[in-house]
Amino acid sequence: MTTTDIHALVGAYALDAVDDLERAAFDRHVRECESCRTELDELRETAGRLADSTWSVPPPRLRSAVLGAIAQTRQVAPVSPAPMRSAQPAPRRWLVAAAAAVVLAGGASTAVYQVQEQRVGDSIATAARASAQTERTRDILAAPDLVVRTAPVTGGGKVTVAQSPSKDAGVILLGASAPPADGKVFQLWTIRGTTPTSAGVLPAGEASAVQIVNGLPGADMVGVTVEPAGGSATPTMPLVSQLPLV
Amino acid sequence: MTERARDHLSAVPGPPPTDPAQLLREVAQGDEQAFGRLYDLVAPRVYGLIRRVLRDPAQTEEVTQEVLVEVWRNAARFDGARGSATSWIFTIAHRRAVDRVRSEQSAADRVMKVGVAQVEIPHDEVVDEVTGRLERQQVRRCLDDLTDLQRQAVTLAYYQGHSYREVAELLSTSLPTVKTRMRDGLIRLRDCLGVEVTA
Ligand SMILES: [Zn+2]
Secondary structure, eight states: OOHHHHHTTHHHHHTTOSOHHHHHHHHHHHHHOHHHHHHHHHHHHHHHHGGGGGOOOOOHHHHHHHHHHHTTOOOOOOOSOOOOOSOOOOOOOOOOOTTHHHHHHHHHHHHHHTTSOHHHHHHHHHHHHHHHHHHHHHHHHTOTTOEEEEEEOTTSEEEEEEEETTTTEEEEEEEESSOOSTTOEEEEEEEETTEEEEEEEOOTTOOEEEEEEETGGGOSEEEEEEESTTOOSSOOSSOSEEEEOO | OOHHHHHHHHTOOOSOSSOHHHHHHHHHTTOHHHHHHHHHHHHHHHHHHHHHHHOOHHHHHHHHHHHHHHHHHHGGGOOGGGSOHHHHHHHHHHHHHHHHHHHHSOHHHHHHHHHTOOOOOOHHHHHHHHHTOOOOOHHHHHHHTSOHHHHHHHHHHHHHOOOHHHHHHHTTOOHHHHHHHHHHHHHHHHHHHTOOOOO
């Protein structure tokens, strides 16, 4: 690879979009090329900002697993007392652009697979629905009369319900610590009087979900159950979480 | 708003209480408590980033753990003159996620999975949004400022772990063009976000 080529690789390298050989070659190159090193530092810092929009709550058990693991892990020796650097930039606050990349990547797949068959069309439709849902979610959450309630989930985690009478809709957010065992799944319910209505079934292995429910303010309760894969017509007791809305 | 909702909202934490770079320096000295605080500051983004790339919850957990243990082990190698502590951590996380996704999922799989991705808005972000204390969606806005090709090249690589060769194929573009778009796309993002590394 010529030198010109390798300078041009800085963007791809900062995005981890190079193969192992190119990575090694560029690693060698930046040791000698100061302009690439400076540019790489900046572009890597920039790429890191793309992670601002990926905020997601890890399962609580991960914290204890990691803290347990580090207690048994030797560290590399400090090189020398690191010189203190002047003020860091103000801490960035978490952004809520959670679905931005899904939407953008949905656009990309439109470009890529437009000649391909039905199943791809379906997935694009799903992505489009996902982005419409996100807009709707934001719309509901922005309502001035929003009421937010939370309840614990048996086994860890919580369910949050945010509803707005003026929008006649609500959003159920499930954040359980772990998905149900044995291939079972979580199912969400709204309960009006004594009549339960399914508000959605999670895929196997999933412990979190965001679900918009139209007409939610008319319901008396939101419940969560553990069901066989694919969900059930009526809730299997006991409820692992229940959240009265009135 | 009900009493209950207000109670809930008042529990929302403000900006992170501590500077990650300072914590990382304490971690480099073997301070496990500092590591716990650093975990609380960065784990949601590390986990979220890895999950965005890998999609698979079980693998995400495994790789997140590997990454955070690597942060602990190599904390002394962090060089504040070359960037922020969070960027250093995300660089490790992204590389590990990409290595894993390339070894286990074909490029086509990755394209398909994005289509069926669920919309995830973490609880605490929702609460943040409700309280209206959220920063403007700067990254999103800056991504919107890129040309389509720049944006696609950057996001296909960063969020799905595609190599620039795969991106070129996916976008039916030449290799030099993709390399250039990744570079000038990031430069434009850098300027829009006001990213600076002051050595
Ligand atoms: Zn160079």
